Amino acid sequence: MQKMIHQVEKYVREILGIPVTLLPWENSAGLPQYLRERYRFSSMMVLGTDFILMVDTAGEEQSPAVTGKHAEMVQSRGRLGVIYVRNAVTSYNRKRLIERKVPFIVPGNQMYIPTLGIDLREHFKALRERKLVFSPSTHALLLYVLLRKEADTLTPAETAHRLGYSPMSMTRAFDELERADIGEHTAVGKERHLHFPEKGRHLWEMVLPYLTTPVRKRLYVSEAGKINGNLAGQSALARYTMLSEPKNKVFAFSAEDWKVGPKSGEIKE
DNA sequence: TCGCAGTCATTTGAAGAAAA
DNA sequence: TTTTCTTCAAATGACTGCGA
DSSP, rough: HHHHHHHHHHHHHHHHHHHEEEEEEEGGGGSSSHHHHHEEEEEETTTTEEEEEEEEESSOOOHHHHHHHHHHHHHHHEEEEEEEESSSSOOHHHHHHTTOOOOEEEETTTTEEGGGTTOTTTTTHHHHHHOOOOOOHHHHHHHHHHHHHOOOBBBBHHHHHHHTOOOOHHHHHHHHHHTTTTTEEEEEEEEEEEEESSSSHHHHHGGGGOOOOOOOOOOOSOOOOOSSEEEEEHHHHHHSSOOOOOOOEEEEOOOOOOOHHHGGOOOOO
């Protein structure tokens, strides 16, 4: 929770360019128990105006109507404007919070405080620098390098042939690695050469910040015993190591295999 | 001639908006 | 609140031109 308070502080400071200090709000003891259980309260001064921050600690989102009522109750007790804070708000609830003129802050994302004329939406997200994340073809190239024993020099054309990608995709993968300063990139005539001086764990740790999970979705299904697929996660570890089998078996499917396989059969999600 | 790179088209999925 | 529709971005391949 303290982390969220810091995020709000940082976000407001970044956007408005002024120092902001958040302090615990002393008067929260007089609020009903259910409000004190759901929210954490802080006081904040922005542009000369004091506010109470009502930080939502619950996992599930509640309706904007309920949020509005809670904010009104806190406002009537504290005699100060209330700003609702939550780490994420769905688009439809955001719209309704604005309709109800409920001030809110989603740290790093949105700030709506109509009394101060502040209405900063998600477009600020786009202005931030984008983190370099490797494309799937680059992931494939790296896994190929990590799994094979010999350490020879690679070219885009040869790697494309081996991995089943087009030469253009492999050229892009080489570009991404070069941008991330991973591997030794040289050119022999017009041919690009890529060599990895680092091996195994060292290489893995170097590339880790640029990798993303290949998992699109996690599903729990009935009749898992009827599934025929590639074991994944702890189930795969149990197959190849001394680890014991997990209670629920884990399988991995590509989107296509899932559609023509278990999803089309009698397995229920 | 061949390998690479630039550009454009296509496909796919995610996110947001609108409708029910 | 849920479902459906729309838009946008990412990933990839095909085509083409450049230059060693």
